[in-house]
Amino acid sequence: MKTVRLATRSSPLALWQAEHVADLLRAAHPGLEVTLVRTDTLGDRRLDVPISEIGGKGVFATEVQRLVLDGDADAAVHSAKDLPAVTGEGLALAAVPERGDPRDALVGATLDGLAAGATVATGSQRRRVQLATLRPDLVFTELRGNMATRLGKVPAGGAIVVAAVALQRLGWADRIDEVLGADLLIPQVGQAALAVEGRAGDAETAVLLAAVEHGPSRTRVDVERAFLAELGGDCDLPAGAHATLDGDRVHVQALLAGDDGTVHVEEAVGPAADGESLARGLAQDLRTLATA
Structure with missing residues (x-):
């Protein structure tokens, strides 16, 4: 049976996601060999500046997609929230596995438990504007890095905001102080969903990937x-x-x-x-x- 090579970022969360998709594929196609092709993206390498200054969503997807387009991998596994809203030329969104918890979470304190003027760290403008509406007194600062790095940057007396699903998938759900309802803090598009991209026109791989949809x-x-x-x-x-x-x-x-x-x-x-x-x-x- 065909071997499927899955392209992925090298961060612990990205590897969890790719291994999860690999396990789904193996369960759907007994005997199928699935291997991971790892790479680091511009977004992983440039942690010193906000994402918006180095290219937006594409900084976490473009180099992974290139492995597929160049034939070095058969498909790519992404966080759906990291993908541009329109699928790139030569690619196809082949499958979306079952979605996780799309809500945001606070680590360090609950929203009501934050003192007046407390600092909240997040790199997301979406999170900032909504939290500022709920708590106009809060002060915001930038937050970048993998999840372990972010957990180490909880401001004194403050909190960080992250996707709840990230901590759940990495086994760190006990670090969450409050999960914010999706009606309180509307999530990012595609948050907690995985997106599996293949090459447009690769019908054989598309059939295999469709099993995890x-x-x-x-x-x-x-x-x-x-x-x-x-x-x-x-x-x-x-x-x-x-x-x-x-x-x-x-x-x-x-x-x-x-x-x-x-x-x-x-x-x-x-x-x-x-x-x-x-x-x-x-x-x-x-x-x-x-x-x-």
Whole structure:
């Protein structure tokens, strides 16, 4: 049987994700050999500057994708939140496995437990604008690095904000002081979902990868990515979207902040089959509100 080579970043969390997909593939195709092809990306190497200054989402994806495009790997495993909203030329989003917990988490203190004027570390504009609306007294500082590095940067008397799923997957869930509801802090597009990309036109690999697809998770991710694609946005944009399913209905809640930091939130409910259209409509409405 064919060997599948999965390209991945070399960080502990990225390796967990790639091994998880490898295990799903082996379970779906007994006897299939799956190997990992590791690389470091620009985002992994340049920890001294904010992501927005070195290229946005692509800094965690481009070099991994290049391994697939050059034939050095058959597919790539990404955090869906790290992918540009539009799939690049020559690639195909082949599968989205079952999604994890999309919520954000505080480490160091609970939101109510933070003293007035406390420092919160996060590199995400989306997190900053929402937390500033909830707690205008908070002071924010930059946060970069792998999860172990971030846990070592909890400000004195303050907190860091990270994806809850990252700590859950690495076995560090006990470090979480508070998981923030998705209606309180709307998550980043694709947060907690994995995205498996293959080469466009590679039908043999596509059939193998399709076995790890989780339909409801794919629908939710596609809806959220449609929102971001309509905005033409990137991870440095103060925007977020969260889609949930109830049978054949989808509920989408989305946010976009204006230049003055004002957070605008809209939501829509409709048939799941129309989810991407609903998300694009929300993006258009929010762009109008944010630029008024």
